[in-house]
Amino acid sequence: MDAVRPVPTPSAAGIALAAALLLAACSGDDPDGAARERSGAATIGAAPLADAGRPRDERLADLLSTLAADSMEGRRTGTAGAHRAAAFLAAELERYGIEPAGTDGYFQPVPMARVTTQTQNGARERLVLPSAEVDFDTIPAERLLTREVNVVGIIRGSDPEVAHEAVVLGAHFDHVGIGAAVADAAGVLDSIYNGADDDGSGTVAVLEIARELSTGAPPRRTVVILLSTAEEVGLLGTRWYIENPVVPMEQTVADLQIEMIGRPDELAGGFGRGWLTGYERTTMGDQLAAAGSPIVADARPEMNFFFRSDNIAFAQLGIPAHTLSSYNMHEDYHQPSDEVEAVDFAHMAALVDAAVQAVRFLADGPRPEWKEGGREGLTRD
Ligand SMILES: [Zn+2]
Secondary structure: OOOOOOOOOOOHHHHHHHHHHHHHHOOOOOOHHHHHHHHOOOOOOOOOOOOOOOOHHHHHHHHHHHHOOHHHHHHEOOOHHHHHHHHHHHHHHHHHOOEEOOOEOOEEEOOEEEEEEEEOOEEEEEEEOOOOOOOHHHOOHHHEEOOOEEEEEEEOOOOOOOOOOEEEEEEEOOEOEEEEEEEOOOOOEEEEEOOHHHHHHHHHHHHHHHHHHHHOOOOOOEEEEEEEOOOOOOOHHHHHHHHOOOOOHHHEEEEEEEOOOOOOEHHHOEOOOEEEOOHHHEOHHHHHHHOOOOEEEOOOHHHOHHHOOOHHHHHOOOOOEEEEEOOOOOOOOOOOOOOHHHOOHHHHHHHHHHHHHHHHHHHHOOOOOEOOOOOOOOOOO
16 A cells, blocks of 8 residues: 555664574575576476465465565565565466466566655655656666566456456555664564565465466456556556556456455454445446445545555556455554564455455456546546
8 A cells, every 4th residue: 555655764773684584584585486487487287286275364374474574574666575575476376377477477577767856855766667758778777676576477268258358456565665663562673564464465365366266167357467566666566567468458347456454444344344445436346245245335535545556557547446455544554563463364364255256256247337427536647
């Protein structure tokens, strides 16, 4: 989820701590998974999963414990932690037998540059994509980021009538990295912003939904699995995907993002229930509710969550696009305390059940449409 304030800047102490943890947990910047993915030597659908019968809450706990571990350094775009996270996600999709849909196995490289702009508060560094205004040929090499990737897979539709249409199922795997140290409840300082809920929870939910979709009856429409980078710094991964889609945007009929579903939200009805940003704008929410889904409207429209996640980039193109969440406004948002220990995996597993049904419905049922006035306020400035 996008912040309404600047992301923390790394501190020397935090970096030293992270480096120590890395030495303990990891052998290098490019682990076996990444090397194998980059070689393109993926074996698809090789063998049944050894863990196929595990309960969903345990499976999600395993995945999130890896993705939000301190060794992932808070998955900040442009860091080794983010690259390790991408390698882990690609390895999981491969393990499930999902077809890769990047240009380099599951990886879709996203070129970025670090530029300095002058603001009222002084010079500010930010990451940008190549554009008409920013010619990467004129940017010094040390300011170019060359290792950032989206992780992309595809489950091909089975109905010749609609298999050319796609539903994009997404979550962002990046978070805000290492920053100012904050004391936890026991007074212990922590500088790693783990992002277990934001958006580790959505990312592992997408993995789990993809695994489930690939084991059942194939969907009628094609489903694109998009684990995006650089959401926290301006939706850069998703904006790059939209310029370089796996299925053309004209054939993309819906986008569902999953963000922050690690804890129940009373305003959504509590355990196992979630809310959809911008619910009233399209028919998607009503269609899911009519199909028995425990997904309701966002009870906090004043927070503008519809505009604060990857879905907005699709919506601005005219594609019905929403974010499913159960964020309960907990105070660990963008804090080092957004840890795996605070996640309610029974709730999360129940909401992932609902999300599996929702994605099946979007892939197999009538395509959602904008309601009258639903596109108000969507133009980019
Ligand atoms: Zn966030």
